Structure formats: structure tokens, C-alpha cells
Amino acid sequence: MGKTNRSKFLLFLIISFVLILAACSGDDKAKDSGSDKGAEGGDEKKDGMYSIDDFSNVKTNEGEAIDGGTITFGLVSDTVFEGTLNWNFYSGAPDAEILNWFDEGLLTWDENYVYTNDGAATYEVSEDGRTFTFEIGDNVNWHDGEPVTAEDWQFAHEVIGNKDYDGPRYNSDFTNIEGMEEYNSGSADTISGIEVVDEKTLKITYIESTPSLLTGSIWSYPLAKHIFGDMAVADISSSPEVRQNPIGFGPFKVDSIIPGESVTLTKNDDYWRGAPKLDGVTVKVIGSSTVVQELETGGVDLISDFPVDQFPDNAEMSNVEYLGTIDRAYTYIGFKLGTWDAEKNVVAPNPDAKMGDVELRQAMWSAVDNTAVGERFYNGLRWNATTLIPPSHPEFHDDKNEGRTYDPEAAMKLLDDAGYVDTDDDGFREDPEGNPLEINFISMTGGDTAEPLAQYYVQSWEKVGLKVNLEMLEFNTFYDRVGNGGEDDPEVDVFQAAWGVGIDVDPSGLYGAEALYNFARWENEDNERLLKEGRSPEAFDLAYRQDVYNEWQQLMVDEVPVFPTLYRALLSPVNNRVLNYAIGDGTGVYLSDLAVSKEEAVKAE
Template identity: 55%
Template sequence: MGKYSWSKLMFFMMLVLVLALAACGGGSSEEETSEDSGDSGSEGSSEESKDEGGEEGESGEVYNYEDFNQVVSNDGEATGEGTLKVGLTSDTPFEGTLNWNLYQGNPDAEVLSLFDEPLLTMDEDFQFTNDGALNFEVNEDDKTVTFTMEEGVKWHDGEPVTIDDYVYSYEVIGHPDYPGIRGATDGFTLIEGYNEYKAGEADSISGIEVIDDQTAVFTYKEIAPSLTAGGFWYYAMPEHHYEGVEIADMAEAPQTRENPLGIGPYKVDSVTPGESVVMTKFEDYWRGEPNLDGIELSVVSPSSIANALETGEVDYAINFPTDQYPDVAEMEGVEWLANIDGAYTYIGFKLGEWNAEEGRVDYKPEESKVGDKELRRAMWHAMDNEAVGKRFYNGLRWEATTLITPYHAEWHDDSIETPEYDPEKAKQILDDAGYEDTDGDGFRETPEGEPLELNFASMSGGDTAEPLANYYIQSWKDVGLNVKLTNDRLIEFNTFYDMLENDDPEVDIYQGAWSVGSDVDPYGLYGPDVAFNYPRYATEESTKLMEKGNSPEALDVEKRKEIYNEWQALMVEEMPVVPTLYRAYVVPVNERVTNFGIELGYDEETLPYKWGVTE
């Protein structure tokens, strides 16, 4: 599996189910940095500009990610030694929860991906394969999946990885005292006895039976389509390493933060909290001896990452800010790779609250300043997202239309009509809905004649953060809406998501981003009982469609597509969020690096243990 599918794809596969790009590292405004923003244009422009990054505009050269390589062109033989210097681009230290079962932020995931690896692999169509350390066999008739661990796989302390370590992941995540954020998706809740275990009503998960050291059989209530498209958990957890540690204390334990264990080609030697990690070759890696002596990762600020690449301080940059690419595209000694990103940015509207006691969304549009669909529709018409993609990202991000992205090419419905950029139409919609400037101050009042001031939350980070937020504010002001930044400033990553999660009354509108995962199922972001449903939108129709999309009837792929096309259209009609940009990402790699790629799907030749440097 290439770099993309090893760290980012495996992370994205899971993240849609459990975590915001609130966890995503990067340097641009809507990217949640610790995930994660011209010409006049419209969504009715050419297919190329809509789906692949556009054509050349007045702002300068416009790039298309499909014109880039996905594998480095250096095909020289790796020396078998040397250290790869990795820069994690972030204006925030990584948290340091270095265990896949316990971490929350993308910076930690990027660190993890360099020393621990998923047990399961995935093809370019986002279906699990049997090329990893764990194999599986589905029996639809008796609703079971048999998992078999390869022999010879070892933890970095030399202990063998057994099926018990895989089962232990489920037991930790499902435990009532589990301090993390996973375990609410079908891959867990459909296992017989899991919910009873989670509720503390049982001491074990009855649907998991360990046969021997290498084999376990999981019995499910039903075999849902999502299971083989990212629904199984991907990681083992070293039970022996956490012996004597209470589950509630695991995230803060030294076993997680100071001496984490993995099964990947490189093992952790030392951790400087929040700043750097030194890794060395794990000679007993199960696939074969790695091509490097080690990897050194350090956090580098978005403002410094380009210089670090140019001077050779960094060989490879994670989460390089896309908006910086045009300025450094011709940098000597660096090759640029690019691919479509499994993510989208969006404008969200706060339409209710999270009911923590009952674990569900309380959808209250009648109490929200932005509860009127016509107001939201007008705000969509006021945004020129095609121009945003060209001017701010030189085509490496482009206008979004629906909440199922072109990353899922077979599922994205580009035939759905969405509001196009038309400020005059936006004004007419507002007029017709009763939003008029009754006091002559240049801003519209509510249909009831009350002042309408909307607070817009947007994150700090990167050169585009402030101008992009200002662009959207000005676009809405141009149609008579009084929108201002929440607290009159851009908001730091952690504070931003605290405000969203706690439904801060100072947030009416916000700019965010989501990873979309390997499975097209959107329930993990917009389900009525999902805490990451930040707009707090939940209707019977939306919930019914999402549930149908992951039901046994949806094992018929064409039926599932029909269901999700209907859901996409519903979300365009309801607009709890407005998708703004689809995106590609760029990866700078020093020309001395070989066997490195960001292609989708499993590729033996660009697995991390094959990464190397040439003479």
C-alpha cells in the first residue's frame, strides 16, 4: 500500500466514522491544524473545472492534480541505510496519544502511521483485501466473519502478535471506562453482545469467539455493506504492554505517550512530547528488512516548512499547505506528488444542540438564527466557490456540490442541481422571504423586524485563513447580511472545536472540513446519535435514508447508489451544511527518496518498509 493508503487512506477510512478533520493537520484556514480555507464563476461551469480543478484563471496558473505523479520518479536502488527526515506541518504540537485505539487528532495519526500499521489492507475501490497481517472470510449465511492472524508478526518488543491482541482492541474500545471516541459505528455495534458489554451488562463480547492463537470468529446481527468497506477495526493493541493499566488511564499512560509499541517497519526510540519522534529500523518486521536505518519526525510550522524542504532539513512533508504550492513549485531537489483528497470543506449552520444525557441531536431550527432554509439558500448563492478554488488554491481545490465527493467516484452524483453563484438571486430570495433592511443601516432584519447579526467561526492557521474568512463575510455582506467573526478573530484549532462540540451560542455559522472515509456511508457525520453532527441536524427522512444505505438491502450496489443519490439531493434541499470545496493535496519529497508513493490501494512496492534513499 502506498503512503496515501497507508497513513492517510487508513486514517480516512476510519475518520469518517469517528473523528472530524478537526483532527487533520495542515496549514490552511479550514484545515483543522493541531483534521484541518477571483474570477466570477458558478457551479454550472465546465465539468473539468468542477471536478478536476478547473482551467487557467486571472489569478495565475491553475493546476490539475491529475497532471502530477503519484509515485516518485526516482527508481534507483535504495542504499539500505540512511535516515528519512519527516516534517509534520503544524502550528500546534501533536498531542502524543500514540495508540490507534486511543488517539483523537490527525497529527498523532501521522506519527502513528510511521511506526504502527493497519492489519488490513484496502484496494483502490475501498474494499478490504487479504494482503495484510490479518485475513478475513465473510459468511453471509450465518452472519460471521473469521479473522486469521498471520504467523511471524511481532510487536516491537519482540512479543508475537496474536488474535487476542486484535480482540483486545474491541474489548478496550467497547469497555464502559474507555476514554476514547471510537466504538459507535456498525463495525462495533453490529457484533452480537457488543452493546451489552458497552453498557456494563456483560463481562465479555458474546459475539467474539477466539478459536486459537491465530483465529477468531465474529458473529454479527447482520452483514452490512459498510463492514468490508472500512467497518472492521484495523489495528491490534498489545495486551501484554498494558498489563496492570486501568482502561480509563490508558490514554495518559507511559505505555502510550513515552514508549508506544507498534508492528510497523520502524520502532520508537524516543519521544520529545509534542515536538519530535525518533524511530529506528525494526529488523524483525514481518514483511522483510526495512530499507532505512530510521525515521526522524519533527513538527515544523507552516511558515517554515518550505524552507526546511529547500535546505534539506526535511525529506518529506506531511500536510504541506496547498496554498503555498504555487510559490515553491519550482523548488530544486524536490519532486511534487498529488492526488485527490478524501475530504471536503463546508460552511455549517448551527440548527440545534447536542443532548449529552440522551446521546442524540436535538434539532431545533425554529430556535436558530439560521433555521430558515431560504436564508441558507441565499447564503449559498452568495458564495463564488469556483473563484475561491482558483484564487486561493490555484485549482488544487475546486467548487463542491454535494456531500458525497468525487473521491467516491462511483457514488458522487454530479447530476444534482445545486445553487450556483448568483448574488442577485440571493438578494431576491431574501426579499421574498421577508429579510429586508427596515432601518436603513445596510443590513437586513429578520422577517419579524428584529436585528439579524450572524456570528461566523473560522479557524486560524496558514496564509489563507484570514483572507478566506473575510471573503465569505464580504460575500454575505454584499447581499445585505450582517456577518462578523465570532469574538472578532480567527479561532485556534482546539478552542474552535470545543466551541462546536459545546454548541457555543457565539457560533451561528462555521467553516469546517471533514474526511470522508473509505465507506461512502455518511451516518458517522450526520446521524442523529452522532456527536460529530456539529450542525445538529436530524430529520426522520435523512435518518431513514442513511439507515437504508447500510442495511442488508443495500448489499445490492445499485440499490445502495439510489439511496445515497436520494440522500445527496435531500441534503442539497435541506442545506444543514453547504459544501464549499473538494480538494487535492500535494506532497513534496526530496529527489533522493525512492519507492515512495501516494497512490490509492495496495502497492507492495511503495509500502513504508520499501521507502529508501539512493546514493
Template identity: 45%
Template sequence: MNKKKSFTLASITLSAGLLLAACNSSTTGGNTSVTGKDGKLDTSKFPIMVSSNKAPIKGGTLNYGLISDTPFQGTLSEEFESGAPDQEVLQFVEESIFSTNKNYEITNDGACTFTIGSDNKSITIKVKDGVKWSDGQPLTADDIIFPYEVMGSKDYNGVRYGDNTITQDIVGMAAYHAGKAKTISGLQKIDDKTVKISFNHVNPGLLTGIWSYAMPKHYFKGVPISKMATSDQVRKKPIGFGPFEVSKIVPGESVEFTANPNYYKGKPLLNKVILKVVNPQVVVKSLQNGDIDIAEFPSSSYKGNENPKNYKYIARLNYAYSYIGFKLGHWDAKNNVAVADPNSPMANKSLRQALGYALDMKTISQKFYQGLSFPANSIIPSFFSRYHDDNIKGYTFDPEKAKKLLDAAGYKDIDKDGYREDPKGHKLVLNFAGMSGSKVAEPLAQYYIQAWKAIGIHVQLLDGRLQEFNTFYDRVGDTGKDDPKINIYAGSWLTGTDPDPSGLYSKTSLFNFPRFVNNENEKLLQEGISAKAMDPNYRKQVYDQWQQLMFDQAPVIPTLYQYQVYGVNNRVTGYTADTASLWWYKVGVTSDKPATANN
């Protein structure tokens, strides 16, 4: 399964705390729902694109708010970044080599065209004339091949190789990755602008899951792959062939972009974009004051701000979900595989299921999120309407059922202190890791803890506090080092546009943070990308079985699906929440000064 906020088709990255960054403690009473009885967003309140009767001016500067309570990491390369904040920075610089249609399938309208082989086991990619990197060098076939050589190398220290089954399936990639071959035999450079990629197997996700970014080989000349992630080319002066180029970086805080004079689609409407980190607690004021023109809007701040004067709301159903995860094992970095720990406190699935039934996500979605999220029943989000299984009941609020599950599994309150001991009669105290990010991050974490206390399970906050975004994922296992103190954690994923969930739940994926190991899971994940799965009906059957398996086994409990809402200043034109049709060179402003709440 893939994640990106804009045009990323083939990589999974971490969401920037969508759940915890979207809460507001002022929303503790009442409800201003923006959804209808069917639970769907009222699109009359939230269109998908801003419109204006005024023409955009020539040039101008747009201020973009990156909403976060923590600095962005600054790993500014699609091949190495692993968090949504860095990807928000990259969207102005690194553009996909392909465009996509409304179904998020690649098309020939971008920087490259493609043809699929008659056997569905190869793709030929051709770079269009006039496509140049921002330093003026042409985009070449070598730049299409280079990211595969980087990600597949045994010296690569990023997360992209293990999260994409299509990349791993390239002919010769396994031997190259193991250090047994110096080149990848399935990558054929036909000429300076044309590459043919051959695969071992047919994969139904080729049009939505192929790696879709080039990497400037000339720019990284002399930089060892093992040192690329920390190089100046990634950290200080990344280049791309997108509509803007980086002119200034204040690490972790802001980035100034200027129009790329070499952009292949023509001069952008804007001369400059200034991106700055904005704390979610001040985003409303920042929009009202005109300090920022565009920002993802915390849904919990909607109440009391339903009718803004100087900005509009746009929104879409996000390809995302939040979840509660359970640590079942650890990552074996030597063999790049998850290993189950049978003695893990979370190994008993009845305990995991009970913790899921203890949570009232319907009430949370209404009181904290104003209806801009709704309870999740499956870890294939409803965004994937073809493959999402509505028949999965999900972990609906049922504390009595939770108690019965615990009783039957042998969790008893032996010493009558209000908390259950484990089936062996030992004290059971579980550590919960949550992210900071808003005024209600703490109250929400405390809600989980109290809900679990109500069924007799003693859960405490890890280290007595919430973790900031980067620290949280380091400890959960983003670097392959699982903190043994963590038993339960709350996270969220932007899945991207490919329904294949292998990159999050296969035992060979680093992003399988629960370290879930299950033979049936592996079998179904492979069936979902098999040649037979070219038939969408068959693939649907496989993913229905997989969703049921994950519901039964409960390595994670999906909690909420989300609508992605943006606040956009009245002077902005051409901006859309639909990533399939967002082209930054078409975004402009109708005046030099932003509209404010007072003018």
C-alpha cells in the same frame, strides 16, 4: 464515512484544517492552473509515486514534515486519536491488520487474513505467523478483540464507538456498551490467532468499514479504560507492529522513530525517521533547504514553485471536502445523541441556503488554490465515483437567488443599516468560527464575512480572531461540549474509504457537529447500510436521495474538493500518495544527504 491518511479503514477523524492550512496570501492575482478543461488534475505534472534510477542505500534517515501551525495533540492510539496530525505520527507505528486493494477493500496481504461468512453476517480473522509487536510479543486473537472491548466500554472516553455502524452492530455490543453484559457475545476467540466476529445485520461496507487495528492487550494491563487516553502507553511510548517504533518524543513538536527489528515483513530500508512539525508558511523553504524530505504541500504555495530543483510533486484526488457548517442544536452527552434547538438562529433552512449561494468557490479555488481544489457539489466526495451524484447542482455562486430566499423567508433590513433583521424583527448577528493555519486564513475568513454582508447578513469572527486547530474543534464539539457562541464554522473532513456517511451525520454520532436531527436522514442512512444495499445499484439510489436531502436541508454547505499534493526530495524512493499501496518499510533514500536547491 471514514477518514484516515494511511490505511485507516474504519474510523472518522478530524482533518487538520485542510482548507485553511492550504492558503497563501501571495496568490491574489493571476492563476497558474494545473487542471485541464475537465477540472481534473494534470497527472503529467503530478504522478502518484516518486521514481528514481538510483538504488536505495542501506539504512539512512528520512525527515518527514508534519505541516501544521499548531502542535500535534499526542494521543497516539488509533482507538483514541481524533485529529489528522496524530494520525500522521501513528502511520509509522500502527499498521492496519489488513492491506487494501485499489478500491480500498481489505485483502489478505497484510498481517491478517479473513473470510466472510456465507450469510455476509460474520467475518473470521486469522493472524499470520511471525507478526509481533515492537516489544517482541506476538500479535494474538486477544489483541484483535481488545480494541472492541475498549471502544465499546461505558468507561471509554474516545470518539470511535459512535462513529462506526459496523462496530455498533456486533452481536452483543449494545448490551456491553450499556453495561448490561461483561463480554461481547459476537466476538468469539477460536484459538490464539483466530477470531470470529458476528453481526446482527448484513452491512455492504464490511470490506471498507470494519475496524482494522489491533491493540496490545498485554501492554495496557492494569490501565483502566477511563485513563488509557492519558496513559504513558498512549502519550509517551506507544507500540505497534508497524515498520518503526518510537524512540523519542518531544511532545507536540517531533518524534524520532527507529526501525522495528520485529517487523513481520522484514527490515525496513530506513534506519530512522524523524518527524517534526513544520509551519505551512515555511514548508517551501524547508523543502528547498533539504530540512524535510516529505511533506504535504500547501496548494496555494504552488505558484512560483512550479519547477522545483531538488524535490518532486506527487498527488492524488483526496477523499476529503471542506465545508461551512451551521449549528442547529447541541450534544446530549448523557444519552449520546444530538438534540435540535428549534430556537437556534440557524434553524431556518432558507438562511442556510442563502449563505451557501453567497459564496463564489470557483474563484476561490482558482485564485487561492491554483486549481488544486475545485468546487464541491455534495458531501459524498467525487472520490467515491460510484456513489457521488454529479447531478446535484450544489450551492453555486448566485447572490441574487440568496437575496430572494432571504426576502421570502422574512429576513428584512428594517432599520436600513445594511443588515437584515430576523423574521421576528430582531437584530441578527452571527458568530463565525474559523481555524488559523496560514497567511490567508484571516483573508479567507474575511471573504466569507464580506460575501455574507453583500446579501445583508451580519456575521462576525468569533472572539474577533481565528482559533488554532485543537481549540477550534474543542469549541465546535469534538469533546461533546458545543460552544453556544458558535453559529457558523468552517471545517473539513478526510472521509476515509468507506462511503457510509453515518459517522458524520447520524444523530448518534459525536462528529455530527451541526447537531442535525432529521428522520428522513436517519432512515436513508440506515438504508444505505442495509442488506438491500449489498446491491450497489440500490445503494446508489439511496445515496442519491440522501445527497439531495442534504442539499435541500443544508446543515452544511460543501465548498471544495481537494487534491492531496506532496513535495518529495529527489533522494526518496518508494513513496506514493496512494495510501492503498504505501508501505513504509519499502521507502528509502538514495544518499545520506538530501538534495537541496543549491546542489
């Protein structure tokens, strides 16, 4: 790729709770007192507010590294992890937390989410921006010693593109590859746009050159063909090679698994970046109610996602340093508007969906006060979300768009005007045809805040006359009910969930008509147009792409197939003995750099 063309590619980059809320004033603001030092890395505020800006994302090293040593990583979850331990098939965040330790993508990215040539593979791009040539390093090997090959990378695309594939990855990122749709339909035996040049060289040609190709839409996770090549595609995700004996090429390799509870890993001496400094890592599931105890006693050395509602009471824990960054994530409320067509792999809208009235959805957003939730329940470490592109992507997050502000009077007017009125004087509104309206709402268990928070939303909606029935579900059951396996529970009308967004700003994988993760099952012509425009060659112009995504953010505010509730600070407490650890993107600190200064974890005083 020429220097001018490469420059063009880079231009665009760069509960009791209810009582608490009742006491909230809409004018409450966080006040920085400038006094009272709190946690290491954070300043405590007199009114109990904190800011993500008060934290560093890189650990302060204390002492000198010893040779070897092991650490324990706490995976905070109030349910077991599913155990689909392969990037090509996993769907839940707990599995991803485990995968990060032993497997990785072939490409890495910088702090601006741009692919670099510092990863396990390098790349070059053709002058027209459509053909990428990848070169896998000669020292990049699977944990069993077999080289990671171009055929492994090609094989991952063939599996995801296979009609029998049962994972969530197949979407517009794949259909943009030449010949992929023909391969998926069965009219072609191979993917014409993917060529194995030699053992370590792969060439992929895309239909359209898009800016997303440099910021996350390239699938960079190979699949070991020498292990999975003879398996039926439909059998891979449930195979022992995924569930009990997973393989990768990352810094640590899986030694043993207690299903749903823990994973023990040992160092990979053959890791391409060099042998890890640690001898091993244990990943163990810990409940949200035991996080603090585990940290104080040294039962775990670090946690990647500390429950921020517990931070104020534990900000001065003496044996840890809290790291913090803006999470590439948000929580949201979603409305069921259709089902998933598993045959066609597309959304099938339901014109008679209970939540199909846009005024009903708009009213339900206006009825909830997420500013109060963030300030009084999360002490400012989660805050009111306005659009579906979070501030973790500052170039594209429209900070001028206020979303739908808290206004219960406006919510009631919307409902009145749309014909949702209380015709039998029972305190709850009927639908426009005069039929009883009951809305079934599901949310996830987890920590002390989960059910009170869900109850707050229920009570907020009741205050504007809507009868909402709440059901709390554990993580895996929740996602089964909401449609993660492609089967949508018809009893679910509204759900509360969270998204961890990718490094690429393109929201097609969550809200496109071909995205399994489009759990609202919403389809809209303007949505599809804007998503396409955001991936178009014209979108290499940063201003153009910003305008497209600003329009898309406003469309989602207007149509409300889902609405964001809270943006999130990611807090990671790290034991004082741990060295060389960082969170966030583009830090240049890798898991193979991790070390410890003491044999045993430091305990709180």
C-alpha cells in the same frame, strides 16, 4: 464464504483575496496551453491553472538505494500536535500522520477500497455475510516483542464499547456487532458477537450484513491488552503509554517524543512485512510559512500535504518531485443545530437554534463563490465542491448534482421570503421576529490563506445583508469549541472545517445521529433512513446503493446542515534522494519499502 456470495460482496465496489475575487469572471476556465513544463509531474498552464490529472502518485526513483539511512518527514501544521498516539483514541489529522509511521490496521485494502487478504490479518466470511473470521499472522508482533493477539483485537472493541470510553470511534459500525449495545449499556459483561477462537483467531458476528463490512466499517486496530488491560478505560487516552511511550506493530517504532514538536522513530527489525530499508525517520512539525525553506534546504525529505496555494511559486523546485492524487477529503461550512448528549451518545437537536431556518442556511451557501476560490486562490488544485461524497469515491459521487450554485440574488430572495429583512436601515438583516441577527463564525488558523479565506466568506454574507462575526482559532482550540470532546460551545453558530473521509463511502460516522463527529448536531428522519438503507443487505446491489447515496446527497443539498466548499488535490513534494514512495490507495508501495540514494537530502539549486 462461497464464490457466489463473495462475488455479491464485491459487485458494488469498483483575502488581497477579496480583490482577486472581485476581478474574477464567472466564465473563467482553465486553459491547457500544452506548453511550458512546470514541476516534475505537472504541466504549467498559461493562465496559472493546474489539474490533479497532471501528477503521478508514485515517485520516480533516481539512483540506487544505499544501505540504511534516515529521512525527515515534515508535518505541516501551525500548531503543535495533540499527541493522542493511538488509533483507538486519536481525533486530529496531525496525530494520524504520526501514527501512520509506527502503527497500522490489521487489514489492508486495494485501489477500490476493498479489504484484501494481503494484510497482517486475513479473513473469511460466512455464507450469510454476517460472521467474519480473522486470522492474525504468526509473525505480527508488538514493538515490545509480544504477539498481536485476537484478545488485543477483542479488547479494542471492548474499550471503544465501554461507557467510560472518551474517544470518537463508537458509532453505528460498532452497534452493528451482536451484543455491543447491551455491553455499552452495562446489561452485559461481554460482547456476545465477538469470540476469541484461539490466540490468533477472532470471530465477529454482525447484526446486519452490509457492503460497508468489506470497505471500511470493520475496526481493524487492536489495542495491546498486556499494556492497557489493567487501566481504567477513562484513563487510557491520557496515559503515558499513549502520550509518551506509544506502541504499535508498524514498520518503525517510537524512540523519543518532544511533545507537540517532533517524534523520532527507529526501524522495527521484526516488522511482519520484513525489516524496513531505512534505519529511521524523524517526524517534525513545520509551519506553513516555512515549508518551502525546509524543502529547499533539505530540512525535510517529504511532506504528505503541501499547501497547494504555495505550489505555483514553487512548482519548479529543483530538488523535489511533486506527487499528486485526489484527496479523500473536503472543506465545508457547518451550522450549529443542537448539542451532544454525552449520556446517551446521540445528537440533541435544538429547535430554537439560531441557524435552524433552512432558508437561512441555503442562502448562506448560495452567497459564496467557491469556483472563484478554487481557481484564483488555489490555481485549480482545489475546486468547487457540490456534494458531501467527494470524487475520491467516483462510483458514489453524484457528478450530476450541482449542489447550490453561486447566486447572491437568489440568496437575498431566500432571506427576504423567510422574513430576514433590514428593519432599521443599518445594512444588516434582522431575524423574522425583528430581533438583531449576529452570527458567530469560527475558523482555523494555518497558512497565508486561512484568514483571508474566512474573511471572504464573511464579506460574501455581508453582501446579502448578514452580520457575521469571525474568530480565528488554532487547530486544537477550534475542535474543542466545535465539540470534539462532546461539549459544544453555545457561542458558536457557524464553523469552517475539513473532513478526511474514510475508505468506506458510508457517511454515517460524520452525519449519523449517533456520530460525535456530527458537529452540526443535526438529526433528520430521512437522513437516518437513507444512512440505514446505504448499509442494508439490499445495498449489495451497486445500482441500489448508488440511488440511495444520490438521494442522500440531494437531501443534504436541500437541508444544508453543512455545505461542502472545496474538493482537494493532495500534493506531496518528495526529495530526489527518496526512493520507493507513493501516495494514495492500493499502490502496493509501503513505508517499509522507503529508501534513499544518498546520505544527505538533495538541496535546491
